[in-house]
Structures are given as C-alpha cells and as structure tokens.
Amino acid sequence: MNLFSQDYNIDYKYYGYEFKAVYDTANxxxxxxxxxxxxxxxEDTCGDRVISIKAYNLKDDDHNQILIDYFTGGAHCCxxxxxxxxxxxxxxxxxxxxxxxxxxxxxxxxxxxQMEIIGSSDMFAYAFTNYAETRFPTVIxxxxxxKLRFVNKEFPEIIEKEITDFKKDVEEFVKNGYxxxxxxxxxxxxxxxxxxxxxxAPIVADxxxxxxxxxxxxxxDKMYKCSDREKYKDILKKDFKLK
Numbered sequence: 001m002n003l004f005s006q007d008y009n010i011d012y013k014y015y016g017y018e019f020k021a022v023y024d025t026a027n028x029x030x031x032x033x034x035x036x037x038x039x040x041x042x043e044d045t046c047g048d049r050v051i052s053i054k055a056y057n058l059k060d061d062d063h064n065q066i067l068i069d070y071f072t073g074g075a076h077c078c079x080x081x082x083x084x085x086x087x088x089x090x091x092x093x094x095x096x097x098x099x100x101x102x103x104x105x106x107x108x109x110x111x112x113x114q115m116e117i118i119g120s121s122d123m124f125a126y127a128f129t130n131y132a133e134t135r136f137p138t139v140i141x142x143x144x145x146x147k148l149r150f151v152n153k154e155f156p157e158i159i160e161k162e163i164t165d166f167k168k169d170v171e172e173f174v175k176n177g178y179x180x181x182x183x184x185x186x187x188x189x190x191x192x193x194x195x196x197x198x199x200x201a202p203i204v205a206d207x208x209x210x211x212x213x214x215x216x217x218x219x220x221d222k223m224y225k226c227s228d229r230e231k232y233k234d235i236l237k238k239d240f241k242l243k
Contacts, residue, residue: 012053017041017091019066021050028073034084034091041091042084048072051079056106058083058143060113065143066091067106077101081117083143095148100125102136109140109155116151117141118158123240124201129194135169137202137209138162152209159206166203170223173199180226193226200224201236208242216242 008023018035029046048070055064066084079099084091097104097117104119120136140155141148152159178192188194200223204216217233224232236242 008049010050010053012055014055014064014066019053019068021053021068023049030070032068041089042093048080056115058106058115058117060115065094079103083148085146094146095143097141097148109158114142114144116155117143117148121205123205124198128188128197128201129190133195133198135166135199135202137205139209150209152206153211156210159210163203163206166199166206167219170196170199170203170219174223181228184227184231186228188226188228193224193228196224197232201240204236204242205240213242 008025010019010021012019016036019033020035021030021032023030024046027046029048030044030050031046032042032044032050033040034042049072050068051071052067052069054067054069056067057064059065063086068082068084070080070082072078072080077100079101081097081099081104082093083095083097085094097119099119100122102120102122104117106115106117108114109116109118118138118140121139122134122136125131125134138152138159140151140158142151142154143149173196178196180193181188181191188197200216200220203219204213207213207216207219217236220229220233226232
C-alpha cells in the first residue's frame with residue numbers, strides 16, 4: 001500500500017473513466033469524483049483525504065475493481081479502503097475495510113488466478129498497553145459477488161505460522177518473568193501484565209479466525225497467571241468478539 005501519493009491531488013484514468021481527488025487545504029478534505037465523458041457518475045464531497053487510487057482485478061473477470069485509500073489524519077490513525085465497482089453504467093462503492101494504522105497488499109496468495117487483499121489489523125492498539133508494543137494479526141479478504149469475504153480459514157498455513165511466531169515472543173517474555181497486579185481490578189496498562197496481554201490477544205484473534213478460539217484461550221490459561229485472567233478473557237470474548 002502506498003500510504004501517500006506524491007501530490008495532494010490525484011487524477012487517475014482507467015479505460016475512459018477519470019477518478020479525480022482534489023484536496024481542499026482549507027477544510028482538510030478531498031473532493032472525489034468519478035467521471036465518464038464529462039458526466040459525473042459518483043461524487044464524495046469533502047470526505048477524508050484520498051491518498052491512493054488503483055485498479056486491481058480482484059475477482060478474475062473482465063474488468064478491474066477500483067481501490068480508493070483514505071486517511072483520516074491524526075497520530076496512529078486511520079487508513080481505510082473503499083472497494084468500487086462498475087455496475088451497469090454506474091460506479092458504486094461496494095464495500096470497505098478499516099485498517100486503522102495497518103496496511104495491506106494485493107497478491108494472488110495461492111496462485112489460483114484470484115487476487116487476495118492481505119493486511120494487518122490494529123484492533124488491539126492501546127487496548128492493553130502502549131501502541132509500540134501492539135501486535136497486528138493478519139487479515140485476508142477476497143472479493144466476489146459484490147462483497148468482501150474474510151478468508152483467513154482458506155490460508156491456515158499463513159495464520160498458523162504467525163501464531164507460532166507470536167507464541168515464541170510470549171514464551172520468551174514469560175521465561176524472563178513478569179509481575180502481576182496485586183488486585184484483580186488494578187489497571188494493567190503499561191505494566192508487565194499489560195504487555196503480556198497485548199502479546200496474547202493476537203494469538204487468540206488468529207485462532208479465532210481459523211475457527212478455533214479455544215486453542216487461544218487455552219494458551220492464555222497456560223501463560224497468563226495473574227488473578228485477572230478470567231476478566232481479560234471476557235474482554236476478548238465480549239469486546240473483541242473472539243469466540
């Protein structure tokens with residue numbers, strides 16, 4: 001993903017279509033249009049800053065889809081992508097992905113002729129400790145039938161390798177010893193316990209994305225010995241929907 005274009009304004013042409021993003025420096029927003037033969041097919045007035053417009057064939061058919069990357073501004077946040085497609089004589093925004101401060105790439109992971117969108121999620125940023133210690137679980141999407149599908153289950157080897165790498169970090173951290181809060185309701189942000197929580201969370205997320213969250217929670221039981229362990233697991237289950 002190219003985080004920023006070289007200019008504040010983007011004029012991208014694709015087979016008779018013109019995609020124009022003009023940045024309003026007074027209001028800090030982009031005016032985005034899709035134009036064909038002088039006719040405006042789509043318009044987003046003063047939205048977040050458009051930083052990239054690219055065409056990719058995401059579903060191995062006779063035309064490309066258009067990926068429009070936006071940046072909201074601010075520290076550590078936020079990037080997101082709109083997926084645009086041509087429906088008859090119209091251009092429509094079909095779906096979107098929020099990346100936070102993560103990024104992505106487009107590649108045919110399994111060489112089947114269909115491109116995947118593979119990126120990282122910053123869902124745990126600031127959740128348990130400072131941003132610098134955050135781990136970013138991998139997320140993989142496919143596009144088809146007018147929508148995105150979350151397809152981590154189709155690529156278990158990628159996710160399982162990541163789990164293995166994350167676990168090595170946890171095991172090294174635990175081997176060196178860590179301090180637990182003295183009371184169950186003590187805030188663990190920016191403590192040893194908080195650091196361990198932010199290392200364990202993406203492991204649960206990865207297992208959950210493969211349909212086996214229990215393995216992640218079993219690993220928490222093995223590695224996290226502080227008295228707030230059940231409270232921590234409830235946060236992952238209820239707030240982050242990792243079940």
